[in-house]
Amino acid sequence: MQPLWASLFIYALVTTFTPGPNNITSSAIGMRLGYVKTLPYIGGITLGFLVVMLASGLLTDLASRAYRGILPWFKWIGVAYMAWLAVSLFLPSRHGPADGQRRGDGFASGVLLQLVNPKVILYGITIYSSFHLLISGTPARLVGSSVLLSLLGCASTSLWAVMGSVFSRLLTGEGGVSRLHHRDGASARALRGIPRPSLSSRTETRLTRPGQFPAAGADATSPC
Numbered sequence: 001m002q003p004l005w006a007s008l009f010i011y012a013l014v015t016t017f018t019p020g021p022n023n024i025t026s027s028a029i030g031m032r033l034g035y036v037k038t039l040p041y042i043g044g045i046t047l048g049f050l051v052v053m054l055a056s057g058l059l060t061d062l063a064s065r066a067y068r069g070i071l072p073w074f075k076w077i078g079v080a081y082m083a084w085l086a087v088s089l090f091l092p093s094r095h096g097p098a099d100g101q102r103r104g105d106g107f108a109s110g111v112l113l114q115l116v117n118p119k120v121i122l123y124g125i126t127i128y129s130s131f132h133l134l135i136s137g138t139p140a141r142l143v144g145s146s147v148l149l150s151l152l153g154c155a156s157t158s159l160w161a162v163m164g165s166v167f168s169r170l171l172t173g174e175g176g177v178s179r180l181h182h183r184d185g186a187s188a189r190a191l192r193g194i195p196r197p198s199l200s201s202r203t204e205t206r207l208t209r210p211g212q213f214p215a216a217g218a219d220a221t222s223p224c
Contacts (some may be wrong), residue, residue, distance in 0.1 A: 022120045026157040030164030038161040044110020046154040053146035056124025
């Protein structure tokens with residue numbers, strides 16, 4: 001039983017904290033608005049995540065009781081999903097910081113995102129079909145596991161939002177990129193203030209060889 005709990009913990013930890021729509025959008029909104037203003041969005045994600053986990057656990061439990069032969073198929077879906085997660089680490093990401101700007105940043109947006117988030121839906125089906133004996137089977141275990149998984153997801157999105165906020169401060173705060181831009185701009189203005197040599201002085205430098213001087217009374221720019 002202990003190895004099964006360890007597998008459950010590792011799978012939940014890795015799947016929750018790796019990049020996905022929830023984490024990417026939370027980081028993007030944290031960069032744009034700061035962590036405090038991202039809290040309503042994180043709260044919406046947590047509530048929607050809880051609903052999806054309860055629905056996944058209930059669906060898996062009902063399916064396993066009514067159709068006992070369907071549970072192994074759910075497990076194979078979970079195996080395929082975990083294989084896809086492993087392969088996706090080597091694929092270019094289709095999500096970027098702009099996703100957090102195109103989506104809403106409020107509580108309702110966080111809830112609705114969970115209903116169309118394939119990672120959360122497949123995660124719920126996979127974890128409740130693979131670890132059915134540990135986290136479901138009774139209402140207390142189903143509700144308790146859903147709450148714990150939702151709190152773990154809340155910790156993940158909060159961490160990503162904090163990292164986005166800190167990264168934004170490093171870029172725009174004191175000592176960040178903005179200060180480097182001001183310093184580079186000042187250097188450029190200082191360089192523009194240096195007088196450039198005139199045409200006559202450059203011509204004289206080009207015609208006068210080292211060790212030779214123009215004849216007395218002769219025009220320095222004349223070749224004769």
